[in-house]
Amino acid sequence: MRASSPIEQTAALGDYRARWRAVRRSTAPADRDSAEQGVRLAYRAAGLEPPARIVWCDGPQALAGLVVSRDDGRNLRFQLVDRLRRQIISKIEARIHRKVLAAVDSAVNPADALVTAAAEAVIRNVPEQNLSVLGQLRRTGLSLAGVLQALTAPRSFSSCAAGPHDLSWLGAYDYLREVLGLHAETEPLRGLMQLATGVGWLLPHEHTCWLAERPNLLCGDARDRLHHASGPALRYPDGWSIWAWRGVEVPRWIIEHQDRITLAAIDDQIDVQVRRCMIEIMTPERYVALGGATRVAEDETGILWRRNWLAADAWAAVEVVNATPEPDGTRRHFFLQVPANLHTPREAVAWTYGMRAEAYAHLVVRT
Structure with missing residues (x-):
């Protein structure tokens, strides 16, 4: 819906900010048909052939643990997300001033501490393959092209995959498309937008694109720190979970078996932040009363x-x-x-x- 007056355009900023905040924080099951269609559109928009295989995982832990073979082809995260974004920015800036683009991005896509914290927790805890150049060569072969690819290929999960925090910038372009009418300039982003609104993480390769479900639980405190007082703060459909107290990751037992928190257990805890969480959960009053x-x-x-x-x-x-x-x-x-x-x-x-x-x-x- 294109808004014609400045008042309508300004009012729409809040609507799109709320919409994309809900997208980032969604814990609903992925719309798999829509997401797979989005994959094909995104590949074509990047000038790539759609992947022969689209494979689903129930969480980023499973996604990161995959063994990618030569048959899956090279990783395409840069071409599919980063390079395409740069190309669209160039097109948009030919139509509107970059200060306007920056203002729209700031209004529609403000920092989301909870989503960032969840992404950082995922990246910190998933298994990292971090293949060496030699490992990459085993996949790509010893040709000149294979050597160049092995030298430049991304090797960590965070550089190979994309999560909700990596795609949140699309909200500003959704606004530019629907409210300011920049349809032609933003048309190549339709596939990524479809993906962003219907999937958790993606790991795109030439011949295989893996998609991961969104979390089915995402909890934070009033300051948008990962937090849940009686269970996991972040959980995926395959059961992989993170327990956190006011932004600090803690062992599961500290949250779910709080009766086991004793003075001795607190003294035995090496991690300073976790120890302080244990005292908060016990309560400082009780900690002092017990002689801590x-x-x-x-x-x-x-x-x-x-x-x-x-x-x-x-x-x-x-x-x-x-x-x-x-x-x-x-x-x-x-x-x-x-x-x-x-x-x-x-x-x-x-x-x-x-x-x-x-x-x-x-x-x-x-x-």
Whole structure:
């Protein structure tokens, strides 16, 4: 639907931003027929013959674990996605100023921390083949063309495959096509758009294109960090999952068997970030009550608690009392985690407000 007035065009930016956010975060099963049609369109748009085989996987773990043979041909991620994008940008900039294109891209495709975090978790955890040049030569042969291909071929999963974060830029061009009427300029992107709206990951090669399902679970906290308090934060149809607490990947048992988190288990944990997640899940109040931390200072603002493991490895929290009493007259105690290099409760409380201790001391009313 082409919008004729500037007011309509501006209003449509929000609609397309919401649409493509939903596309990136979708946990619905892939529309396989539509995605396969999109593959063929995308290959043709890039000047390539459509692949003889389109193979589905139930998640990126299976996709990354594939053994690609010489019969599958060379990887085409660059030709299918990156080079095609550059070509379309050149066509678009011949029609509209690059500042307009940048503004549309910023409005329709803002940074999506949750999708980026999910993609980074996938890339971090899938098996990496990282073939050597010799390994590539075994696939391509010892011809001059084979040697050149082996020297330039992408070798890691992140450079061979494309996920939702790699295709999110298509939202801006969908807007340019439908709202500003740039149909001819964006026509080569129709296949990729169809793929992006109906598939999770793709691994394109000359003769075989592998497609992976979208996750069937994607959870985050209010700050768009991967997070789920009682189960996996990211899960694919084949069962492959990531457990995370406020953006930190943690072992499954820490989320699903929280009763096993003890002082000894916390002390045994080597990873500093995971250890702090364990204390958060146990709750700082219980951790202090069980003797996990030592009282290091007390003043009118509260009590500072600290636990040292190594010289540069410590945990601290300041215990404060709510200024407003509860209905029964009692006052709630709160534990606020703070940097371990602070020395006084006043300094710690001031830090939670983004202030220096001296400035906080001059406040008349404190909460």
